[in-house]
Amino acid sequence: MFVQLNFKSGVPVYLQIVSQVKAAAASGALRAGDPLPSVRALAEDLRVNRNTIARAYGELETEGVLELRQGSGCFLKANGASPLRRAVRSERLAGELDAVIVQAHHLQIGDDALRELLDERLTEFRARQRQRDDN
Amino acid sequence: MFVQLNFKSGVPVYLQIVSQVKAAAASGALRAGDPLPSVRALAEDLRVNRNTIARAYGELETEGVLELRQGSGCFLKANGASPLRRAVRSERLAGELDAVIVQAHHLQIGDDALRELLDERLTEFRARQRQRDDN
Amino acid sequence: MFVQLNFKSGVPVYLQIVSQVKAAAASGALRAGDPLPSVRALAEDLRVNRNTIARAYGELETEGVLELRQGSGCFLKANGASPLRRAVRSERLAGELDAVIVQAHHLQIGDDALRELLDERLTEFRARQRQRDDN
Amino acid sequence: MFVQLNFKSGVPVYLQIVSQVKAAAASGALRAGDPLPSVRALAEDLRVNRNTIARAYGELETEGVLELRQGSGCFLKANGASPLRRAVRSERLAGELDAVIVQAHHLQIGDDALRELLDERLTEFRARQRQRDDN
DNA sequence: GTGGTCTAGACCACC
DNA sequence: GTGGTCTAGACCACG
Numbered sequence: 001m002f003v004q005l006n007f008k009s010g011v012p013v014y015l016q017i018v019s020q021v022k023a024a025a026a027s028g029a030l031r032a033g034d035p036l037p038s039v040r041a042l043a044e045d046l047r048v049n050r051n052t053i054a055r056a057y058g059e060l061e062t063e064g065v066l067e068l069r070q071g072s073g074c075f076l077k078a079n080g081a082s083p084l085r086r087a088v089r090s091e092r093l094a095g096e097l098d099a100v101i102v103q104a105h106h107l108q109i110g111d112d113a114l115r116e117l118l119d120e121r122l123t124e125f126r127a128r129q130r131q132r133d134d135n
Numbered sequence: 136m137f138v139q140l141n142f143k144s145g146v147p148v149y150l151q152i153v154s155q156v157k158a159a160a161a162s163g164a165l166r167a168g169d170p171l172p173s174v175r176a177l178a179e180d181l182r183v184n185r186n187t188i189a190r191a192y193g194e195l196e197t198e199g200v201l202e203l204r205q206g207s208g209c210f211l212k213a214n215g216a217s218p219l220r221r222a223v224r225s226e227r228l229a230g231e232l233d234a235v236i237v238q239a240h241h242l243q244i245g246d247d248a249l250r251e252l253l254d255e256r257l258t259e260f261r262a263r264q265r266q267r268d269d270n
Numbered sequence: 271m272f273v274q275l276n277f278k279s280g281v282p283v284y285l286q287i288v289s290q291v292k293a294a295a296a297s298g299a300l301r302a303g304d305p306l307p308s309v310r311a312l313a314e315d316l317r318v319n320r321n322t323i324a325r326a327y328g329e330l331e332t333e334g335v336l337e338l339r340q341g342s343g344c345f346l347k348a349n350g351a352s353p354l355r356r357a358v359r360s361e362r363l364a365g366e367l368d369a370v371i372v373q374a375h376h377l378q379i380g381d382d383a384l385r386e387l388l389d390e391r392l393t394e395f396r397a398r399q400r401q402r403d404d405n
Numbered sequence: 406m407f408v409q410l411n412f413k414s415g416v417p418v419y420l421q422i423v424s425q426v427k428a429a430a431a432s433g434a435l436r437a438g439d440p441l442p443s444v445r446a447l448a449e450d451l452r453v454n455r456n457t458i459a460r461a462y463g464e465l466e467t468e469g470v471l472e473l474r475q476g477s478g479c480f481l482k483a484n485g486a487s488p489l490r491r492a493v494r495s496e497r498l499a500g501e502l503d504a505v506i507v508q509a510h511h512l513q514i515g516d517d518a519l520r521e522l523l524d525e526r527l528t529e530f531r532a533r534q535r536q537r538d539d540n
Numbered sequence: 541g542t543g544g545t546c547t548a549g550a551c552c553a554c555c
Numbered sequence: 556g557t558g559g560t561c562t563a564g565a566c567c568a569c570g
Contacts, residue, residue: 012544012545012546013545013546014545014546019234019237022237022238022241023237025241026237026240026241027237038556038557038558039557039558040556040557040558048546048547049546049547049548050547050548050549050558051546051547051548052545052546052547054558054559054560055545055546057558058559062332063241065241068557068558068559069554069555069557069558070417070553070554070555070557070558070559071553071554071555071556071557071558072554072555072556072557072558073556073557073558074557074558089242089243089244090242090244090248090252092238092242093235093238093239093242093244093249093252094252094255094256095141096231096234096235096238097235097252097253097256098139098141098256098260099141099146099231100228100231100232100235101253101256101257101260102139102141102155102260103154103155103158103227103228103231104228105137105139105260106137106155106158106159106162106164107158107161107162107164107224107227107228108162108163108164108224109162109224109225109228111257111261113225114228114253114257115250115253115254117225117228117229117232118232118249118250118253119250120229121229121232121233121236122236122246122249125233125236125237125240126246147568147569148569149569184570186569186570187569187570190569190570280553282559282560282561283560283561284560284561289504289507292507292508292511293507295511296507296510296511297507308541308542308543309542309543310541310542310543318561318562319561319562319563320543320562320563320564321561321562321563322560322561322562324543324544324545325560325561327543328544333511335511338542338543338544339542339543339569339570340542340543340544340568340569340570341541341542341543341568341569341570342541342542342543342569342570343541343542343543344542344543360512360514360518360522362508362512363505363508363509363512363514363519363522364522364525364526365411366501366504366505366508367505367522367523367526368409368411368526368530369411369501370498370501370502370505371523371526371527371530372409372425372530373425373428373497373498373501374498375409375434375530376425376428376429376432376434377428377431377432377434377494377497377498378432378433378434378494379432379494379495379498381527381531383495384498384523384527385520385523385524387495387498387499387502388502388519388520388523389520390499391499391502391503391506392506392516392519395503395506395507395510396516417553417554418554419554454555456554456555457554457555460554460555
């Protein structure tokens with residue numbers, strides 16, 4: 001299974017599922033149209049309540065990552081146009097970047113080192129994507 | 136001040152303080168015996184309820200990161216551990232950067248746009264720092 | 271109370287709450303910054319489970335209509351910039367308009383009559399708004 | 406065909422069919438004795454499962470709106486009620502239009518933009534109709 | 541006091 | 556079989 005839960009982290013279970021499904025879709029591990037486990041199946045698999053999965057899937061649906069069809073199941077959506085306008089999208093990321101910058105500051109990692117680190121992680125990410133594409 | 140709060144992140148304020156103090160201690164930015172601002176001073180500075188600061192400091196005290204001395208204030212404890220090596224510090228940031236990259240992918244923000252955004256936020260951050268230093 | 275539930279309509283209770291709060295905010299019955307009843311209070315008032323209210327409020331928060339603050343309550347947000355880009359906003363309305371058009375077609379209401387009806391309802395809506403503003 | 410489905414609305418497909426047939430009958434667009442398409446023809450036309458059509462027709466039959474005659478097809482029943490007066494028909498639409506107006510307000514779409522959008526959707530609707538008529 | 545999360549289990553509607 | 560809604564009640568975290 002592509003979802004690994006950490007019950008001790010304090011991060012809400014439904015959010016762990018949301019971010020891991022998003023990461024899997026982003027990296028290419030899941031592709032457009034792919035079926036995802038049914039709510040009931042994933043709940044049983046992760047030993048978590050149905051409602052928790054339903055909530056995670058619901059979030060993912062409103063974010064446009066997947067599609068829930070009554071009676072037939074759950075499918076990954078094509079990563080079409082994001083429903084948010086560009087400026088808003090940047091704004092959302094900005095908040096997360098700010099947190100990273102503060103953290104870097106406290107770890108005494110300079111601006112250039114941070115930029116390098118970003119480049120390194122981007123390279124890594126794109127490499128993982130290409131690997132998926134080759135399969 | 137070394138603490139930067141993000142009220143929109145959903146991360147509890149007191150935890151933001153805790154993790155930032157710990158990160159500063161881990162990197163060597165703060166050293167054993169260094170004084171920290173008093174509860175009331177920090178509360179005023181961050182425009183936050185004193186309870187919130189007290190809770191953060193309490194957490195840090197039970198974790199052995201700092202020491203509250205009645206009447207004289209709050210000091211970083213010697214913890215024996217040497218400051219983290221550079222590679223280890225980078226590793227800590229890598230996970231957060233990876234999350235940002237995934238998010239950027241879903242928001243359809245390209246690599247270059249992400250780098251630009253980082254530059255922009257860094258500039259902003261440095262400007263805010265200078266402003267504080269002037270006060 | 272500004273919410274009236276119809277349990278026999280088949281429309282989900284949480285959606286009834288969502289749309290009625292939105293309507294109240296749109297018409298000016300509720301204003302930016304106004305506090306809304308707490309989750310518990312509204313649940314008791316409407317004789318509905320806390321979770322149902324929490325879900326409705328959650329939807330309203332993600333839509334940017336209100337703001338939930340841990341420990342302090344629930345407040346109406348300023349109807350600031352919608353987070354959606356204009357084209358997308360139109361698209362959302364288009365779906366609802368299409369349904370109206372089909373319905374008009376079946377009721378044998380011509381295009382001009384439909385336009386007139388829209389004008390009439392718009393006038394009515396603006397009149398209600400002005401009335402609120404005067405109070 | 407007189408039925409237009411909206412798969413994104415969340416309204417069950419079979420209910421969309423039911424309400425549209427009922428509206429057509431109420432307005433006089435369909436008259437007693439008029440034949441309706443067979444289950445399989447309509448299913449193919451709307452690209453929907455035959456069960457869905459069967460269910461809609463079943464619902465309409467139990468409500469006495471139509472009559473299924475084994476082997477010969479499906480016909481609108483005489484229901485004695487005279488077609489609704491014009492004013493009543495407008496009234497039915499008014500509620501839906503009001504919802505659209507509220508939604509437009511929240512999406513910050515002005516009155517004129519809304520009127521334009523209606524014109525656009527009407528044009529689109531008429532074009533689709535002509536296309537169907539040509540087939 | 542506030543909201544947030546999760547569980548357990550019910551019932552419904554859709555396909 | 557599928558997802559959607561609602562209830563009842565528990566526990567946690569925040570201010």
